[in-house]
Amino acid sequence: MIKLEHVSKEFETRGKKKIDAVNDVSLTINSGEIFGIIGFSGAGKSTLVRCINLLEHPTKGKVFLNDVELTAASAKELRQERRSIGMIFQQFNLLAQKTCIDNITFPLIISGVPKKEAIERAKELLELVDLSDKAKAYPEQLSGGQKQRVAIARALATYPEVLLCDEATSALDPITTRSILALLKKINEELRVTIVVITHEMRVVEQICDRVAVMSDGFIKEVGTVKDIFLNPKSDTARKLILPERNRIEKGKRTDILRLAFDGQSSYEPIISELTLESGACVNILGANTEDIGGKAYGQMLIELPEDKEAVKKIKAFLDKKQIHYEEGGNADVTTD
Amino acid sequence: MSLPIDTLITLLKDGLLESLYMTIVSTIIAYVIGIPLGIIVFVTDTGGILKNKPVNFIFGVIINMIRSVPFLILLVAMLPVTRAIVGTTIGSTATIVPLVAAAAPFVARMVESSLKEVSPGVIEAAKAMGASPIQIITRVLLPEAKPSLTVGFTIAISTILGYSAMAGFVGGGGLGAIAINYGYYRYKTDIMLITVALLIVIVQIFQTVGMFAANKIDKRTNN
Numbered sequence: 001m002i003k004l005e006h007v008s009k010e011f012e013t014r015g016k017k018k019i020d021a022v023n024d025v026s027l028t029i030n031s032g033e034i035f036g037i038i039g040f041s042g043a044g045k046s047t048l049v050r051c052i053n054l055l056e057h058p059t060k061g062k063v064f065l066n067d068v069e070l071t072a073a074s075a076k077e078l079r080q081e082r083r084s085i086g087m088i089f090q091q092f093n094l095l096a097q098k099t100c101i102d103n104i105t106f107p108l109i110i111s112g113v114p115k116k117e118a119i120e121r122a123k124e125l126l127e128l129v130d131l132s133d134k135a136k137a138y139p140e141q142l143s144g145g146q147k148q149r150v151a152i153a154r155a156l157a158t159y160p161e162v163l164l165c166d167e168a169t170s171a172l173d174p175i176t177t178r179s180i181l182a183l184l185k186k187i188n189e190e191l192r193v194t195i196v197v198i199t200h201e202m203r204v205v206e207q208i209c210d211r212v213a214v215m216s217d218g219f220i221k222e223v224g225t226v227k228d229i230f231l232n233p234k235s236d237t238a239r240k241l242i243l244p245e246r247n248r249i250e251k252g253k254r255t256d257i258l259r260l261a262f263d264g265q266s267s268y269e270p271i272i273s274e275l276t277l278e279s280g281a282c283v284n285i286l287g288a289n290t291e292d293i294g295g296k297a298y299g300q301m302l303i304e305l306p307e308d309k310e311a312v313k314k315i316k317a318f319l320d321k322k323q324i325h326y327e328e329g330g331n332a333d334v335t336t337d
Numbered sequence: 338m339s340l341p342i343d344t345l346i347t348l349l350k351d352g353l354l355e356s357l358y359m360t361i362v363s364t365i366i367a368y369v370i371g372i373p374l375g376i377i378v379f380v381t382d383t384g385g386i387l388k389n390k391p392v393n394f395i396f397g398v399i400i401n402m403i404r405s406v407p408f409l410i411l412l413v414a415m416l417p418v419t420r421a422i423v424g425t426t427i428g429s430t431a432t433i434v435p436l437v438a439a440a441a442p443f444v445a446r447m448v449e450s451s452l453k454e455v456s457p458g459v460i461e462a463a464k465a466m467g468a469s470p471i472q473i474i475t476r477v478l479l480p481e482a483k484p485s486l487t488v489g490f491t492i493a494i495s496t497i498l499g500y501s502a503m504a505g506f507v508g509g510g511g512l513g514a515i516a517i518n519y520g521y522y523r524y525k526t527d528i529m530l531i532t533v534a535l536l537i538v539i540v541q542i543f544q545t546v547g548m549f550a551a552n553k554i555d556k557r558t559n560n
Contacts, residue, residue: 060360082467093462097480097556107466112478138556160465298444 002052002162002194007061008218009047018099021047022058023218031161034188034195036205036226038241039215045198048215049164052196053085054078065162085110086155086193090167092147094139094154100126101135111158114303118157125153129183145176152183162194163187169204181207202241203291204299206230214238231261231325243289243300256305258315261325262290262297271322272303278318281311340519340528348515350421353535355429359501363417363433364494374400376474377449386460386470400442408439408500412507432509433499438496447489451482463549484555491547495540502536512536 009022020043029035037045051063052055054070063070070081094103101122108118126132129149139147148168155163165184169177185208188195197209205212205226213223214237221235233239243259265271276283283303290299305312319326340348374396380386381393408416412435416426419434455478463477479486502513512532520529552558 055461055465079467079469082465085465085466087462089458089462090457091458093456093458095459095477095481096456097483097554106476107468110463110466110468112471140557154466164465240448 001031001064001066002196003027003062003064004048004051005064007048007051007058007063009051009056010043010059020044020218021052025061025220026216027213027220027223029194029196030192032188032192033210034185034197034208036197036199036209036212037215037300038199038202038212039237040200043215043237044218045215046166047201047218049166049198051198052162052164053082053087078188083107083158084160085162085164086158086160087164088148088151088155088168092139092151092171094147094150096139099136099138100131100150100153102155103139103150107154107157121155121157125156128156128187129153136295139281143176144172145180148172148176148180149183149200152180152187153154156187156191156193159178160193165195165197167198167200170199170201177204178207184208190224208313214241227263230263232327233296243287243302256307257286257328258303258305259327260301260303261327262299262301262320263325264296264298265322265324269322271324272301275315275318279306279311279314281306281308281315283315340525345528345531346511349512349531349535352510352512352532353539355370356498356501356513356536356539359429359432359436359504359511360494360498360508363436363440363501364490364497366433366437367444367493367497368490369445370437370441372448373529375452376443376478378445379449379452379478380470380474384457386464386473400445403438403442406439406448408435408503409506411435412437412504416507427508429510432504432511436497436500436504439500440493443496444489444493448486451485451489454485482495484551484557487547487551487554491544491551494547495543498536498539498543 004025004027007022007025008020011019011021013019013147023044025048037048039045047056051058059070061071065081065085068077068081071080073081095106098106101119104122104125105115105118108121109115109222113121123132123135126135129152131146131149131153134142134146134214139150142150151168152163163184163254168184169180172180175299181204184195184197187193188208195203195208199205211224212226212229214221214229214235216235216237221237222229222233229238230242260271272283272285283305286302286304288299288301290301292298305315316326317327338350378393378396378400380413381389383390383393383394385393403411415435415438418438419426419431422434424433425431459481460477463473468477502509502516505511505513505515505517508514512535516529516532519525520532
């Protein structure tokens with residue numbers, strides 16, 4: 001379990017101006033869960049995750065790993081604790097002059113594990129990440145996805161309880177992203193490793209996270225299960241993250257917009273066609289971001305409602321019947337936060 | 338030729354060996370001092386793994402001070418020190434003292450600049466794995482910077498060879514002394530040209546071997 005209590009991190013910029021990258025954040029991340037921290041660039045999420053393993057020392061507040069207060073640990077104790085917190089990065093950060101296997105044995109060697117044992121463990125891990133044939137390859141010879149797999153293997157070498165992922169898939173293409181996320185999920189399920197995922201992409205959160213915290217300007221805006229945040233986003237930041245197109249529409253001061261959220265309905269049903277037939281009115285699709293995951297629809301769609309009040313009523317009734325979650329978009333319900 | 342050919346050959350052979358002796362020994366000692374110095378200024382710098390402003394400032398100033406003294410002046414200014422250490426101020430061994438004094442700070446800066454090329458992300462990853470500062474230095478910084486350190490070594494040894502030639506002015510040995518004694522003081526331009534040609538050849542060899550080694554060592558290139 002990771003617990004952050006009123007953690008703040010202040011940076012001083014060149015002009016002696018102070019910037020609060022993280023602002024009074026309190027969070028509990030449970031053992032065994034996949035916890036997402038989502039926000040736009042500059043929201044402070046990378047700083048926040050670095051406060052967990054104290055790569056950044058919080059200016060204020062406490063950080064706990066289980067019962068150990070990391071913020072109160074000595075440099076030596078902290079190095080010891082860090083061995084139970086693995087970390088992977090957007091840019092992989094592999095040792096360019098070492099082979100894959102030497103990269104993976106690195107954390108073991110520095111913690112005093114005999115070389116032979118370290119190599120055995122590294123081979124196991126290479127198998128786990130499906131790269132047994134690349135043991136002697138140098139990072140330069142690998143693709144981005146393969147590099148991240150080696151980084152994952154390296155992060156897991158010391159049997160950590162927690163794996164921190166800082167934008168781990170942001171430098172990868174969508175297909176590779178999906179396979180890396182599947183690997184993380186497998187690690188979480190099979191090795192019971194708690195995973196903290198930092199991302200700016202909603203689809204990453206949707207695919208693997210149990211719970212998610214939405215971050216903006218150094219503050220946590222809301223925390224909840226992925227489903228809750230997805231269906232009922234309370235903060236403006238969450239709304240924008242869920243559907244970036246909405247931002248553009250809101251600027252046009254539209255009040256007759258409906259956001260439909262699909263969270264596992266059958267993707268074989270022609271929902272929109274049925275909706276128009278049922279209501280007898282035309283709807284205009286303003287934006288959509290849906291995905292078919294194993295025959296189920298995930299994602300959302302923005303539709304423009306007809307002016308006819310009766311038709312709107314019928315549309316809503318239809319959606320209720322189909323158990324599709326919807327939300328009225330537009331200016332009326334936009335909270336400014 | 339202004340000298341009998343076998344005299345000339347002996348002269349040049351001795352000069353060449355003396356030059357190589359001064360250059361190689363000075364480079365080795367300069368690295369023994371310069372590597373730790375370069376590491377200290379790198380790790381104590383702002384954002385470094387052992388950030389320490391006063392230490393960084395003091396070492397920075399010392400390095401810059403020595404580096405800003407022109408070598409010829411340093412050579413003369415160091416004469417008492419040389420005499421105290423070697424017992425004489427004349428000859429190749431005596432030249433090693435000012436050569437090291439001039440080269441060590443230079444090497445320190447070369448080492449520092451090579452370490453700066455190591456990706457900060459890799460250092461951060463090592464920290465996250467629980468590596469101590471010493472482990473980061475010996476197992477991350479130096480191995481990762483090896484290709485760049487090799488390039489730096491190539492530049493350093495060529496520069497030190499050049500400095501060693503200057504030492505001929507104040508009684509040092511080697512090809513530089515031959516060029517000065519024969520070419521400058523006795524107007525034997527041909528001998529000077531031969532020594533210059535020899536120096537060029539040596540630098541070429543250093544450069545070619547060094548770059549080849551750096552490429553061979555670097556695992557970021559696919560060869």
